[in-house]
Amino acid sequence: MKTYLPPKFLVERDMDRCIRCKVCINQCSFDTHYYDEEDDQIQSIIGNCVGCHRCMTFCPTQAITIKKNQHQYRDNYNWRPEIIEDIIKQAETGGVILTGMGDDKGQTIYWDHLVLNASQVTNPSIDPLREPMELTTYLGSKPDKIELDGERNLKTLLPPQVKLDVPIMFAGMSYGAVSLQVQESLARAATEAGTLWDTGEGGLHPSLYKYKNNTTVQVASGRFGVHPKYLDVARVVEIKIGQGAKPGIGGHLPGEKVSAEVSSTRMIPMGTDALSPAPQHDIYSIEDLSQLVYALKEAVNYSKPISVKIAAVNNSAAIAVGMVKAGADIIVLDGLRGATGAAPKIIRDNVGIPIEMALASVDSRLRKEGIRNHASLVISGGIRNSGDVAKAIALGADAVYIGTAALIALGCRLCQQCHTGKCAWGICTTDPLLSKRINPDIGSRRLVNLLHAWSIELQEMMGGMGINALESLRGNRLQLRGIGLTDSELAVLGVRMAGD
Ligand code: SF4
Numbered sequence: 001m002k003t004y005l006p007p008k009f010l011v012e013r014d015m016d017r018c019i020r021c022k023v024c025i026n027q028c029s030f031d032t033h034y035y036d037e038e039d040d041q042i043q044s045i046i047g048n049c050v051g052c053h054r055c056m057t058f059c060p061t062q063a064i065t066i067k068k069n070q071h072q073y074r075d076n077y078n079w080r081p082e083i084i085e086d087i088i089k090q091a092e093t094g095g096v097i098l099t100g101m102g103d104d105k106g107q108t109i110y111w112d113h114l115v116l117n118a119s120q121v122t123n124p125s126i127d128p129l130r131e132p133m134e135l136t137t138y139l140g141s142k143p144d145k146i147e148l149d150g151e152r153n154l155k156t157l158l159p160p161q162v163k164l165d166v167p168i169m170f171a172g173m174s175y176g177a178v179s180l181q182v183q184e185s186l187a188r189a190a191t192e193a194g195t196l197w198d199t200g201e202g203g204l205h206p207s208l209y210k211y212k213n214n215t216t217v218q219v220a221s222g223r224f225g226v227h228p229k230y231l232d233v234a235r236v237v238e239i240k241i242g243q244g245a246k247p248g249i250g251g252h253l254p255g256e257k258v259s260a261e262v263s264s265t266r267m268i269p270m271g272t273d274a275l276s277p278a279p280q281h282d283i284y285s286i287e288d289l290s291q292l293v294y295a296l297k298e299a300v301n302y303s304k305p306i307s308v309k310i311a312a313v314n315n316s317a318a319i320a321v322g323m324v325k326a327g328a329d330i331i332v333l334d335g336l337r338g339a340t341g342a343a344p345k346i347i348r349d350n351v352g353i354p355i356e357m358a359l360a361s362v363d364s365r366l367r368k369e370g371i372r373n374h375a376s377l378v379i380s381g382g383i384r385n386s387g388d389v390a391k392a393i394a395l396g397a398d399a400v401y402i403g404t405a406a407l408i409a410l411g412c413r414l415c416q417q418c419h420t421g422k423c424a425w426g427i428c429t430t431d432p433l434l435s436k437r438i439n440p441d442i443g444s445r446r447l448v449n450l451l452h453a454w455s456i457e458l459q460e461m462m463g464g465m466g467i468n469a470l471e472s473l474r475g476n477r478l479q480l481r482g483i484g485l486t487d488s489e490l491a492v493l494g495v496r497m498a499g500d
């Protein structure tokens with residue numbers, strides 16, 4: 001059927017600069033460029049371009065510019081261009097519109113409406129270049145009180161703790177959704193930076209067992225790749241109940257991405273769709289969740305924290321209380337702007353709540369119940385820079401996960417084509433030729449650099465506040481003020497208005 005959709009991007013080629021090297025043809029996995037022998041020129045089929053910037057980045061003479069196709073529709077606030085185009089797509093395919101990456105609809109990003117404090121005359125600032133600044137974070141349940149013996153040694157037996165050198169971990173991105181080279185880059189970077197990476201729900205390839213001290217493994221509803229060795233090599237075991245990009249629905253890895261290696265890692269037949277059910281079929285109550293938490297604690301001999309991840313939804317605070325009472329050592333909240341390899345667009349853009357609101361309400365509720373110390377609180381879903389990290393810690397998070405930011409560091413340009421498996425940057429693909437575009441030596445270096453840069457910035461911000469340990473910023477909402485927010489929004493965030 002002929003499509004009625006106009007091209008989204010224009011490909012402009014400066015013919016004076018183009019040396020016909022054909023790099024663009026080789027780099028584009030969406031078959032946009034071709035060589036026209038008759039004219040001895042490279043031509044482009046602009047309707048194929050998804051705006052991933054791969055060809056533009058690698059063109060040796062900077063001959064290519066990718067521009068948004070600014071075709072005009074008659075102004076109509078109800079029938080906006082995207083809505084019209086989605087209807088055209090569905091009229092042509094008869095199917096659910098799938099998409100990759102996170103919600104891009106512009107709901108309020110509360111991080112941009114929060115500002116951090118800085119010391120001036122009293123409580124002077126600290127110079128992070130000259131004074132030690134502590135970013136170390138321990139994840140895991142903490143006891144209500146501790147006892148020391150006569151020699152001031154700790155007498156209380158602590159539940160298992162995980163030490164992070166930086167309060168930033170890499171979010172779960174499964175093998176199959178991303179390439180093995182991406183996972184290796186994340187695992188190596190986490191090991192070097194003293195933090196954790198997360199397998200996501202696709203099992204763990206044996207070549208990555210060596211990163212065991214820095215690996216969180218997921219147990220999701222599909223139970224893909226869950227076996228004794230998998231639990232044995234984990235530093236943290238994470239039960240995945242929900243995901244911010246698609247709360248309330250399951251996962252779907254299309255059969256085309258289930259290669260021989262993906263199939264053996266996930267323990268499913270090659271080429272079959274990997275469907276994780278929406279619910280965990282053995283969890284219908286907090287008591288059921290508790291049984292799985294304690295089954296996993298038994299399986300790992302109570303030696304590692306058990307984490308439970310949910311999507312941020314209306315009643316996250318009440319659910320979080322139940323999760324802590326069910327024995328979770330770490331609670332993970334994944335917000336509305338969290339990314340995905342593939343999700344129905346309508347769910348991604350319309351279900352869930354912003355992570356800032358979920359974090360503030362969960363932290364407050366756990367404090368009110370007197371159980372905040374029983375579990376660490378980790379958040380994810382749209383953390384973009386160290387400013388967001390500092391604000392998240394001040395709002396009550398112990399640590400954050402980054403997913404999209406890590407992929408951008410590896411090359412991702414948010415073209416939202418992850419579900420096609422054709423990622424030109426070699427990230428969201430299992431195609432062996434495309435996957436090779438990520439070199440774990442280079443990828444891990446880029447990720448370590450990112451964490452290092454954010455750590456320095458965090459220390460600068462803490463120093464400015466006169467704080468020399470992250471522990472003093474955690475849940476310290478007095479260090480935050482709101483701008484351009486309503487009284488109700490400030491009340492949920494538990495933050496005062498700027499100037500107050
Ligand atoms: S899809 Fe990417 S690589 Fe292909 S033409 Fe567009 S920007 Fe270039």
Ligand code: SF4
Nearest residue numbers: 412413415416418423
């Ligand atoms: S991972 Fe690849 S396919 Fe997905 S948004 Fe990024 S560049 Fe596009």
